[in-house]
Amino acid sequence: MKLHTAILNILIFTVFSTALLSTETFGQAVPGKDENIPFLVTFGKNGATSWGDDHFYTVFFFTIPKDYNRQFYIKVFDPDCSGENDEIQGFWDTRTMFSIYGGKGVDPDKNEQSKGLKSGDNYKSGNQLASKVFGNDEKYDNNYYVFGPFNPSEGDYNEKWKSYIFKIICEGISGDDGNLYRYFLSSDAKNNLAIEGANAFTYEYTFRMWNDTKSVAHIYPYVDTGIVSIKQRNFDWDDDGTILVVSTYKQGISVPISNEDDWAESKIPIEPQEVGKSLDFQFHKKQEFLVKNNNVVVLLQNQRGDALQFFSSPIGGVPVYQPVVTIRKKTK
Numbered sequence: 193m194k195l196h197t198a199i200l201n202i203l204i205f206t207v208f209s210t211a212l213l214s215t216e217t218f219g220q221a222v223p224g225k226d227e228n229i230p231f232l233v234t235f236g237k238n239g240a241t242s243w244g245d246d247h248f249y250t251v252f253f254f255t256i257p258k259d260y261n262r263q264f265y266i267k268v269f270d271p272d273c274s275g276e277n278d279e280i281q282g283f284w285d286t287r288t289m290f291s292i293y294g295g296k297g298v299d300p301d302k303n304e305q306s307k308g309l310k311s312g313d314n315y316k317s318g319n320q321l322a323s324k325v326f327g328n329d330e331k332y333d334n335n336y337y338v339f340g341p342f343n344p345s346e347g348d349y350n351e352k353w354k355s356y357i358f359k360i361i362c363e364g365i366s367g368d369d370g371n372l373y374r375y376f377l378s379s380d381a382k383n384n385l386a387i388e389g390a391n392a393f394t395y396e397y398t399f400r401m402w403n404d405t406k407s408v409a410h411i412y413p414y415v416d417t418g419i420v421s422i423k424q425r426n427f428d429w430d431d432d433g434t435i436l437v438v439s440t441y442k443q444g445i446s447v448p449i450s451n452e453d454d455w456a457e458s459k460i461p462i463e464p465q466e467v468g469k470s471l472d473f474q475f476h477k478k479q480e481f482l483v484k485n486n487n488v489v490v491l492l493q494n495q496r497g498d499a500l501q502f503f504s505s506p507i508g509g510v511p512v513y514q515p516v517v518t519i520r521k522k523t524k
Protein backbone atom coordinates (compact mmCIF):
# COMPACT_ATOMS: atom_id res chain seq x y z
CA MET A 193 0.00 0.00 0.00
CA LYS A 194 2.71 2.43 1.07
CA LEU A 195 4.87 1.40 -1.88
CA HIS A 196 1.96 2.10 -4.24
CA THR A 197 1.55 5.59 -2.81
CA ALA A 198 5.27 6.26 -3.22
CA ILE A 199 5.23 5.08 -6.85
CA LEU A 200 2.15 7.20 -7.50
CA ASN A 201 3.86 10.24 -5.98
CA ILE A 202 6.93 9.74 -8.16
CA LEU A 203 4.69 9.37 -11.19
CA ILE A 204 2.77 12.57 -10.38
CA PHE A 205 6.03 14.40 -9.78
CA THR A 206 7.50 13.16 -13.08
CA VAL A 207 4.43 14.18 -15.07
CA PHE A 208 4.31 17.56 -13.34
CA SER A 209 8.00 18.36 -13.77
CA THR A 210 7.95 17.22 -17.42
CA ALA A 211 5.04 19.57 -18.08
CA LEU A 212 6.90 22.38 -16.29
CA LEU A 213 10.08 21.72 -18.24
CA SER A 214 8.32 21.72 -21.60
CA THR A 215 6.72 25.11 -20.88
CA GLU A 216 10.11 26.50 -19.89
CA THR A 217 11.86 25.13 -22.94
CA PHE A 218 9.39 26.53 -25.47
CA GLY A 219 7.92 29.47 -23.56
CA GLN A 220 9.18 32.26 -25.82
CA ALA A 221 9.51 30.55 -29.10
CA VAL A 222 8.02 32.57 -31.95
CA PRO A 223 5.96 30.96 -33.44
CA GLY A 224 4.77 29.62 -30.06
CA LYS A 225 4.52 25.96 -29.08
CA ASP A 226 0.71 25.84 -29.30
CA GLU A 227 0.60 27.46 -32.73
CA ASN A 228 1.94 24.56 -34.81
CA ILE A 229 3.49 27.00 -37.30
CA PRO A 230 6.91 26.07 -38.73
CA PHE A 231 8.17 29.56 -39.66
CA LEU A 232 7.56 33.27 -39.95
CA VAL A 233 8.17 34.49 -43.50
CA THR A 234 9.37 37.71 -45.13
CA PHE A 235 10.14 38.08 -48.84
CA GLY A 236 12.71 40.37 -50.41
CA LYS A 237 11.13 43.66 -51.45
CA ASN A 238 11.31 42.73 -55.15
CA GLY A 239 9.19 39.65 -54.49
CA ALA A 240 5.69 39.13 -55.85
CA THR A 241 2.87 39.48 -53.29
CA SER A 242 1.32 36.36 -54.87
CA TRP A 243 3.93 34.36 -52.91
CA GLY A 244 2.05 35.27 -49.74
CA ASP A 245 3.72 38.32 -48.19
CA ASP A 246 1.80 41.57 -48.62
CA HIS A 247 4.52 44.10 -47.66
CA PHE A 248 7.97 42.50 -47.13
CA TYR A 249 8.49 43.24 -43.44
CA THR A 250 7.30 41.93 -40.08
CA VAL A 251 7.15 43.60 -36.68
CA PHE A 252 7.22 41.54 -33.46
CA PHE A 253 7.30 42.70 -29.84
CA PHE A 254 8.80 40.91 -26.84
CA THR A 255 7.62 41.62 -23.29
CA ILE A 256 10.01 41.15 -20.35
CA PRO A 257 8.30 41.17 -16.94
CA LYS A 258 9.54 43.99 -14.69
CA ASP A 259 10.67 41.55 -11.98
CA TYR A 260 13.20 39.98 -14.33
CA ASN A 261 16.45 41.88 -13.86
CA ARG A 262 19.06 39.83 -15.69
CA GLN A 263 20.32 40.18 -19.23
CA PHE A 264 18.66 38.35 -22.10
CA TYR A 265 19.15 37.49 -25.79
CA ILE A 266 16.97 37.52 -28.89
CA LYS A 267 17.89 34.61 -31.13
CA VAL A 268 16.96 34.29 -34.80
CA PHE A 269 16.86 30.81 -36.30
CA ASP A 270 17.86 30.57 -40.00
CA PRO A 271 18.25 34.33 -40.56
CA ASP A 272 20.03 33.71 -43.90
CA CYS A 273 18.08 33.43 -47.14
CA SER A 274 19.58 30.34 -48.81
CA GLY A 275 20.10 26.62 -48.31
CA GLU A 276 17.63 25.01 -45.90
CA ASN A 277 14.14 26.25 -45.00
CA ASP A 278 13.93 29.28 -47.31
CA GLU A 279 11.87 29.73 -50.50
CA ILE A 280 13.91 30.29 -53.66
CA GLN A 281 12.75 32.33 -56.66
CA GLY A 282 15.21 31.91 -59.56
CA PHE A 283 18.45 32.21 -57.61
CA TRP A 284 19.30 33.35 -54.07
CA ASP A 285 19.64 37.15 -54.16
CA THR A 286 17.68 38.25 -51.09
CA ARG A 287 19.14 40.28 -48.25
CA THR A 288 17.17 40.52 -45.04
CA MET A 289 17.75 42.99 -42.19
CA PHE A 290 16.85 42.12 -38.61
CA SER A 291 16.83 45.09 -36.16
CA ILE A 292 16.12 45.29 -32.44
CA TYR A 293 14.61 48.40 -30.86
CA GLY A 294 14.11 49.53 -27.25
CA GLY A 295 13.36 52.75 -25.39
CA LYS A 296 10.65 55.37 -25.88
CA GLY A 297 8.58 55.01 -29.04
CA VAL A 298 8.55 51.19 -29.07
CA ASP A 299 5.44 50.55 -26.92
CA PRO A 300 2.56 50.21 -29.42
CA ASP A 301 0.01 51.24 -26.76
CA LYS A 302 1.63 54.69 -26.73
CA ASN A 303 2.75 54.88 -30.35
CA GLU A 304 0.35 53.57 -33.00
CA GLN A 305 2.98 53.83 -35.77
CA SER A 306 5.23 51.33 -33.96
CA LYS A 307 2.80 48.55 -35.03
CA GLY A 308 3.74 49.09 -38.69
CA LEU A 309 0.21 48.55 -39.97
CA LYS A 310 -0.27 51.45 -42.34
CA SER A 311 2.02 52.21 -45.24
CA GLY A 312 4.11 55.28 -44.49
CA ASP A 313 4.06 54.64 -40.72
CA ASN A 314 7.42 55.01 -38.98
CA TYR A 315 7.52 51.52 -37.49
CA LYS A 316 11.28 51.85 -36.82
CA SER A 317 10.51 54.05 -33.79
CA GLY A 318 12.59 53.78 -30.62
CA ASN A 319 16.35 53.37 -30.13
CA GLN A 320 18.01 50.87 -32.42
CA LEU A 321 19.93 48.51 -30.14
CA ALA A 322 21.26 46.13 -32.78
CA SER A 323 20.94 45.39 -36.48
CA LYS A 324 22.38 42.87 -38.93
CA VAL A 325 21.90 42.10 -42.61
CA PHE A 326 21.89 38.48 -43.80
CA GLY A 327 22.14 37.18 -47.35
CA ASN A 328 23.38 33.89 -48.72
CA ASP A 329 25.23 33.05 -45.46
CA GLU A 330 26.05 29.39 -44.98
CA LYS A 331 27.18 30.14 -41.42
CA TYR A 332 23.65 31.00 -40.33
CA ASP A 333 21.83 28.48 -42.51
CA ASN A 334 19.66 26.22 -40.33
CA ASN A 335 21.41 27.83 -37.39
CA TYR A 336 20.96 30.63 -34.84
CA TYR A 337 22.24 34.18 -34.84
CA VAL A 338 22.20 35.67 -31.34
CA PHE A 339 21.40 39.35 -30.68
CA GLY A 340 22.35 40.73 -27.25
CA PRO A 341 22.86 40.67 -24.39
CA PHE A 342 20.25 43.32 -23.60
CA ASN A 343 19.19 44.76 -20.26
CA PRO A 344 15.43 44.75 -19.54
CA SER A 345 15.58 48.46 -18.66
CA GLU A 346 16.61 49.20 -22.27
CA GLY A 347 12.98 48.42 -23.23
CA ASP A 348 9.93 50.71 -23.24
CA TYR A 349 7.95 50.19 -20.01
CA ASN A 350 4.27 49.30 -20.35
CA GLU A 351 2.23 49.63 -17.15
CA LYS A 352 -0.69 47.48 -18.32
CA TRP A 353 1.47 44.41 -18.98
CA LYS A 354 3.96 45.40 -16.21
CA SER A 355 6.68 44.64 -18.71
CA TYR A 356 9.51 46.17 -20.69
CA ILE A 357 8.78 46.03 -24.40
CA PHE A 358 11.31 45.38 -27.16
CA LYS A 359 10.70 45.28 -30.91
CA ILE A 360 12.27 43.18 -33.64
CA ILE A 361 11.78 44.13 -37.27
CA CYS A 362 12.56 41.83 -40.17
CA GLU A 363 12.79 43.57 -43.52
CA GLY A 364 13.42 42.12 -46.98
CA ILE A 365 15.75 44.87 -48.25
CA SER A 366 16.57 43.33 -51.66
CA GLY A 367 15.90 40.29 -53.84
CA ASP A 368 12.73 38.27 -54.39
CA ASP A 369 13.14 35.07 -52.34
CA GLY A 370 11.28 34.18 -49.17
CA ASN A 371 13.18 34.19 -45.87
CA LEU A 372 11.73 31.71 -43.39
CA TYR A 373 12.86 32.13 -39.79
CA ARG A 374 11.91 31.81 -36.12
CA TYR A 375 12.67 33.80 -32.98
CA PHE A 376 13.54 32.73 -29.47
CA LEU A 377 13.76 34.99 -26.41
CA SER A 378 16.34 33.43 -24.10
CA SER A 379 18.11 34.14 -20.82
CA ASP A 380 21.12 32.26 -22.22
CA ALA A 381 23.10 32.84 -25.42
CA LYS A 382 23.85 29.16 -26.12
CA ASN A 383 20.78 27.31 -24.85
CA ASN A 384 17.16 28.25 -25.39
CA LEU A 385 16.09 29.13 -21.85
CA ALA A 386 12.74 30.88 -21.58
CA ILE A 387 12.13 33.79 -19.22
CA GLU A 388 9.19 33.18 -16.90
CA GLY A 389 6.31 35.52 -17.63
CA ALA A 390 7.78 36.87 -20.88
CA ASN A 391 5.77 36.79 -24.08
CA ALA A 392 5.77 37.95 -27.70
CA PHE A 393 3.10 39.48 -29.90
CA THR A 394 2.41 40.96 -33.30
CA TYR A 395 -0.49 42.79 -34.99
CA GLU A 396 -0.10 41.44 -38.50
CA TYR A 397 0.84 37.80 -38.64
CA THR A 398 2.67 36.51 -41.74
CA PHE A 399 3.49 32.82 -41.51
CA ARG A 400 4.12 29.56 -43.37
CA MET A 401 1.89 26.49 -43.07
CA TRP A 402 3.38 22.99 -42.74
CA ASN A 403 3.44 20.97 -46.00
CA ASP A 404 1.12 18.42 -44.41
CA THR A 405 -2.61 18.10 -45.15
CA LYS A 406 -3.21 16.76 -41.64
CA SER A 407 -1.70 19.73 -39.82
CA VAL A 408 -3.73 22.51 -38.21
CA ALA A 409 -2.08 25.85 -37.41
CA HIS A 410 -3.38 28.11 -34.64
CA ILE A 411 -2.99 31.77 -33.81
CA TYR A 412 -4.34 33.34 -30.64
CA PRO A 413 -5.63 36.92 -30.75
CA TYR A 414 -6.37 38.53 -27.39
CA VAL A 415 -9.87 40.00 -26.91
CA ASP A 416 -9.44 43.11 -24.78
CA THR A 417 -12.10 44.93 -22.73
CA GLY A 418 -14.58 46.90 -24.84
CA ILE A 419 -14.47 44.68 -27.93
CA VAL A 420 -17.92 43.78 -29.30
CA SER A 421 -16.96 42.70 -32.81
CA ILE A 422 -13.88 42.08 -34.91
CA LYS A 423 -13.14 42.31 -38.59
CA GLN A 424 -10.88 39.51 -39.80
CA ARG A 425 -8.79 39.85 -42.95
CA ASN A 426 -6.69 37.08 -44.48
CA PHE A 427 -4.38 37.32 -47.50
CA ASP A 428 -3.21 34.71 -50.05
CA TRP A 429 -4.58 31.63 -48.30
CA ASP A 430 -4.44 29.82 -51.68
CA ASP A 431 -7.97 28.40 -51.17
CA ASP A 432 -6.22 25.92 -48.83
CA GLY A 433 -9.04 24.37 -46.74
CA THR A 434 -10.88 26.23 -43.99
CA ILE A 435 -10.24 28.88 -41.36
CA LEU A 436 -12.24 28.37 -38.15
CA VAL A 437 -12.70 30.63 -35.13
CA VAL A 438 -12.96 28.72 -31.85
CA SER A 439 -13.35 30.14 -28.33
CA THR A 440 -14.76 29.11 -24.96
CA TYR A 441 -18.08 30.28 -26.47
CA LYS A 442 -17.72 29.41 -30.18
CA GLN A 443 -17.53 25.77 -31.23
CA GLY A 444 -16.05 26.80 -34.57
CA ILE A 445 -17.35 29.29 -37.10
CA SER A 446 -15.80 29.29 -40.55
CA VAL A 447 -14.77 32.59 -42.12
CA PRO A 448 -14.40 33.63 -45.79
CA ILE A 449 -11.00 32.60 -47.17
CA SER A 450 -8.66 34.26 -49.64
CA ASN A 451 -7.24 32.53 -52.69
CA GLU A 452 -4.30 33.87 -54.74
CA ASP A 453 -2.86 37.35 -54.05
CA ASP A 454 -6.17 38.62 -52.66
CA TRP A 455 -7.79 39.50 -49.33
CA ALA A 456 -10.94 38.00 -47.80
CA GLU A 457 -12.67 39.69 -44.90
CA SER A 458 -15.66 39.33 -42.62
CA LYS A 459 -17.09 40.56 -39.32
CA ILE A 460 -17.25 38.29 -36.29
CA PRO A 461 -19.45 39.17 -33.28
CA ILE A 462 -17.80 38.94 -29.85
CA GLU A 463 -19.80 37.83 -26.80
CA PRO A 464 -19.15 39.17 -23.27
CA GLN A 465 -17.97 35.66 -22.28
CA GLU A 466 -15.07 35.96 -24.76
CA VAL A 467 -13.65 39.23 -23.39
CA GLY A 468 -10.37 39.03 -21.46
CA LYS A 469 -9.48 35.73 -23.15
CA SER A 470 -7.88 34.56 -26.38
CA LEU A 471 -9.62 33.33 -29.50
CA ASP A 472 -8.25 30.33 -31.42
CA PHE A 473 -8.00 30.95 -35.16
CA GLN A 474 -7.52 27.51 -36.69
CA PHE A 475 -6.10 26.96 -40.17
CA HIS A 476 -7.19 23.56 -41.51
CA LYS A 477 -5.45 22.60 -44.72
CA LYS A 478 -7.29 21.24 -47.76
CA GLN A 479 -7.65 17.44 -47.53
CA GLU A 480 -8.04 16.55 -51.24
CA PHE A 481 -4.48 17.49 -52.24
CA LEU A 482 -1.47 19.26 -50.76
CA VAL A 483 -1.24 23.03 -51.28
CA LYS A 484 2.54 23.43 -51.06
CA ASN A 485 4.52 26.23 -49.40
CA ASN A 486 1.46 28.20 -48.32
CA ASN A 487 2.34 31.58 -46.79
CA VAL A 488 -0.55 33.58 -45.35
CA VAL A 489 -1.18 36.96 -43.69
CA VAL A 490 -3.82 37.53 -41.00
CA LEU A 491 -4.98 40.83 -39.50
CA LEU A 492 -7.80 41.57 -37.04
CA GLN A 493 -9.39 44.87 -36.07
CA ASN A 494 -11.96 45.65 -33.39
CA GLN A 495 -15.13 47.69 -34.09
CA ARG A 496 -13.11 50.92 -33.65
CA GLY A 497 -10.52 49.85 -36.22
CA ASP A 498 -7.76 49.06 -33.67
CA ALA A 499 -5.65 46.00 -34.47
CA LEU A 500 -5.77 43.00 -32.11
CA GLN A 501 -2.60 41.44 -30.71
CA PHE A 502 -1.64 37.84 -31.47
CA PHE A 503 0.33 36.44 -28.51
CA SER A 504 2.81 33.59 -28.98
CA SER A 505 1.76 32.22 -25.57
CA PRO A 506 -2.02 32.77 -25.57
CA ILE A 507 -3.23 35.00 -22.71
CA GLY A 508 -5.37 32.87 -20.39
CA GLY A 509 -4.16 29.73 -22.16
CA VAL A 510 -5.51 27.95 -25.23
CA PRO A 511 -9.29 28.53 -25.26
CA VAL A 512 -11.38 25.37 -25.11
CA TYR A 513 -15.01 25.40 -26.22
CA GLN A 514 -17.34 24.96 -23.25
CA PRO A 515 -20.85 24.02 -24.35
CA VAL A 516 -23.58 25.73 -22.39
CA VAL A 517 -25.37 22.95 -20.56
CA THR A 518 -28.90 23.57 -19.39
CA ILE A 519 -29.56 21.60 -16.22
CA ARG A 520 -33.17 20.62 -15.78
CA LYS A 521 -34.58 19.45 -12.47
CA LYS A 522 -35.52 15.81 -12.43
CA THR A 523 -39.21 15.35 -11.95
CA LYS A 524 -40.36 12.07 -10.52
Ligand SMILES: [Ca+2]
Binds near residue numbers: 280281283367368369
Ligand atom coordinates in the same frame (compact mmCIF):
# COMPACT_ATOMS: atom_id res chain seq x y z
CA1 LIG B 1 15.91 35.24 -56.21
Ligand SMILES: [Ca+2]
Binds near residue numbers: 270272275276
Ligand atom coordinates in the same frame (compact mmCIF):
# COMPACT_ATOMS: atom_id res chain seq x y z
CA1 LIG C 1 18.32 29.01 -44.71
Ligand SMILES: [Ca+2]
Binds near residue numbers: 244427428486487488
Ligand atom coordinates in the same frame (compact mmCIF):
# COMPACT_ATOMS: atom_id res chain seq x y z
CA1 LIG D 1 -0.26 31.66 -49.79
